[in-house]
Amino acid sequence: MLKILKLAARNLTRYGRRTALTxxxxxIGVVAVLLFVAVTxxxxxxxxxxxxxxxxxxxxxxxxxxxxxxxxxxxxxxMPPPLVAKVEDALxxxxxxxxxxxxxxVGAMFSNFTETTSIRINGVDxxxxxxxxxxxxxxxxxxxxxGPLLARGEIxxxxxxxxxxxxxxxxxxxVVATNRDGSVNGKTFTVRDTLESATGPGxxxxxxxxxxxxxxxxxxxxxxxxxxVRLHDLARTGTVVARxxxxxxxxxxxxxxxxxxxxxxxxxxxxxxxANMIDLMTVLIKIVLVAIVLVSVMNVMVMAxxxxxxxxxxxxxxxxxxxxxxxxxxxxxxxxxxxxxxAGVVASIAAVFALNAADITYTFGQQQDIVLVARLxxxxxxxxxxxxxxxxVLATLQPAWKxxxxxxxxxxxxx
Amino acid sequence: xxxxxxxxxxxxxxxxxxxxxxxxxxxxxxxxGAFVAFVGPSGSGKSTLLNMIxxxxxxxxxxxxxxxxxxxxxxxTAAAAxxxxxxxxxxxxxxxxxxxTVFENIEYPLLMVLDWxxxxxxxxxxxxxxxxxxxxxxxxxxxxxxxxxxxxxxxxRALVANAKLVLADEPTANLDHDSAYxxxxxxxxxxxxxxxxxxxxxxxxxxxxxxxxxxTLEDGRLTQNANHGGAHA
Numbered sequence: 002m003l004k005i006l007k008l009a010a011r012n013l014t015r016y017g018r019r020t021a022l023t024x025x026x027x028x029i030g031v032v033a034v035l036l037f038v039a040v041t042x043x044x045x046x047x048x049x050x051x052x053x054x055x056x057x058x059x060x061x062x063x064x065x066x067x068x069x070x071x072x073x074x075x076x077x078x079x080m081p082p083p084l085v086a087k088v089e090d091a092l093x094x095x096x097x098x099x100x101x102x103x104x105x106x107v108g109a110m111f112s113n114f115t116e117t118t119s120i121r122i123n124g125v126d127x128x129x130x131x132x133x134x135x136x137x138x139x140x141x142x143x144x145x146x147x148g149p150l151l152a153r154g155e156i157x158x159x160x161x162x163x164x165x166x167x168x169x170x171x172x173x174x175x176v177v178a179t180n181r182d183g184s185v186n187g188k189t190f191t192v193r194d195t196l197e198s199a200t201g202p203g204x205x206x207x208x209x210x211x212x213x214x215x216x217x218x219x220x221x222x223x224x225x226x227x228x229x230v231r232l233h234d235l236a237r238t239g240t241v242v243a244r245x246x247x248x249x250x251x252x253x254x255x256x257x258x259x260x261x262x263x264x265x266x267x268x269x270x271x272x273x274x275x276a277n278m279i280d281l282m283t284v285l286i287k288i289v290l291v292a293i294v295l296v297s298v299m300n301v302m303v304m305a306x307x308x309x310x311x312x313x314x315x316x317x318x319x320x321x322x323x324x325x326x327x328x329x330x331x332x333x334x335x336x337x338x339x340x341x342x343x344a345g346v347v348a349s350i351a352a353v354f355a356l357n358a359a360d361i362t363y364t365f366g367q368q369q370d371i372v373l374v375a376r377l378x379x380x381x382x383x384x385x386x387x388x389x390x391x392x393x394v395l396a397t398l399q400p401a402w403k404x405x406x407x408x409x410x411x412x413x414x415x416x
Numbered sequence: 417x418x419x420x421x422x423x424x425x426x427x428x429x430x431x432x433x434x435x436x437x438x439x440x441x442x443x444x445x446x447x448x449g450a451f452v453a454f455v456g457p458s459g460s461g462k463s464t465l466l467n468m469i470x471x472x473x474x475x476x477x478x479x480x481x482x483x484x485x486x487x488x489x490x491x492x493t494a495a496a497a498x499x500x501x502x503x504x505x506x507x508x509x510x511x512x513x514x515x516x517t518v519f520e521n522i523e524y525p526l527l528m529v530l531d532w533x534x535x536x537x538x539x540x541x542x543x544x545x546x547x548x549x550x551x552x553x554x555x556x557x558x559x560x561x562x563x564x565x566x567x568x569x570x571x572x573r574a575l576v577a578n579a580k581l582v583l584a585d586e587p588t589a590n591l592d593h594d595s596a597y598x599x600x601x602x603x604x605x606x607x608x609x610x611x612x613x614x615x616x617x618x619x620x621x622x623x624x625x626x627x628x629x630x631x632t633l634e635d636g637r638l639t640q641n642a643n644h645g646g647a648h649a
Contacts, residue, residue, distance in 0.1 A: 004527055011515040315511040318472060319573070320500020320529040322493060409472050413507070 009332035024341040031345025039375035058229030100132035103225040109178035124214020156190035299396040314412025327405035334397025418445035425478035453627030461636040462617035500529035504574025506584035510566040512558040564595030584616035
């Protein structure tokens, strides 16, 4: 095999300019794909991280039917204490789970005693919420206190609402909500801080302590609307969702249907579509790369066979077995692809290094000056390299086969 | 036993719906160690006959035996193996591989066809380079050689695998007079030293006189032979 590769290498140098041109096309293709994968991968990771680490969690557990009716934040679909206990037992048993935060969610009215508007109240345990959503604290604007993000009797007010109502930390506001029985209850809160939305302008999510939420709604048992869960590894979301679904399959409601439902972040956020779009674009650009490699390698190998017809006739006449002629031309395509891919990978790593050294920043939602951290994984490099090399060999197959099957007499007569 | 034996060998080519005869019912035999020329004008069937002897083409009818093997029975792979093990070829245009040096061109059949081990291979190539007087040109590429030198390399390549039979199609057609005679002298010398049978084609009357045996072809028919021993028609 080595001798065939050596001869193949010699043959590639025969038309140096053409080989170099084809190799450069492959290099450009590889660099384009790997850079795209590195940058979009970084953006996707950041975007998903912002969403899951700011408010969503990696997965959430609700009572059956809650997510379908989530716009109305139905209190009658809160999880009662026995269900909560079952969920917590399952979460404690799952080694992938890093933290979880139980929440009570309710639609309410917010008043500064002069004006009133609607607000979506999230009752949370501040410590658990901070552990489950590590970026939650970063959403607090101009934080005025150290320690826990929230104490009993305090509220974190969405920034636009605070601006519109001219509410500032230390002011007193009133939150009014209707409980499950239909009675209207109100409670005064001190504004602790203002809170940015995780995903951009707007957002009407305010946060109070979970015990205050229960008091506001006159809930006497520790029921919750949802449990947000953080995993040690985001990539394990699908596996953990499946495992929890299996674990909860035996927890039935009065209709003998599963009482709980588990959703990964992808099912809960429209940003999952953007992530999917990024994946789709990556696939598309890989297809473009495949086309570049296929066309350029096939072109160069077809020309190589065409220009060496008499030589093929000569080596066939002196007894070179057809399979060895096939191997010779396949080796040329393989070698060209391997060398060009290696060069492309080296250039891509250098480009990623340069990109990261340039400290490029961008804005996502309310998060500004996010530094672009392009990353190339060994898996991405291996996948792209394998695809390029396989396609190059595939593109060489037809001309190589033609060379191997060439009639020596016809080939020797070729002018 | 004859090295080559042809009995009523014919070859027709199809041109559209018409069969065009290239070789018509030729009979001949060639003994080992002979120095034979097929002569005749262009289109007389010389090259076709050489191609059939070399297993590159098959007779349409008749029986053609080379080294005891009926070449018509060999498939593509078997024919390649037969040629690699027994035959050497010299071409009118030299047909050296341009990216390989003189040494590597001569080495090619041992390396890519017969898989000889390195030391044995190199010793054999060096011996051939000495024999054809090209040892001092071993590192050159074909485009750095004269026509005569290229054909010397081609002779060495044809003989390097200890071929029993060397087929040369118009080996002197692209050489000047002096070079042509030197190449023929080399072929004869190699025949004398190695006992290899040489069969070549030519339409040059001066060159054909160098052969010890000549077969004359006209319109695919064997019309006459000048037999000085070693071949029978």
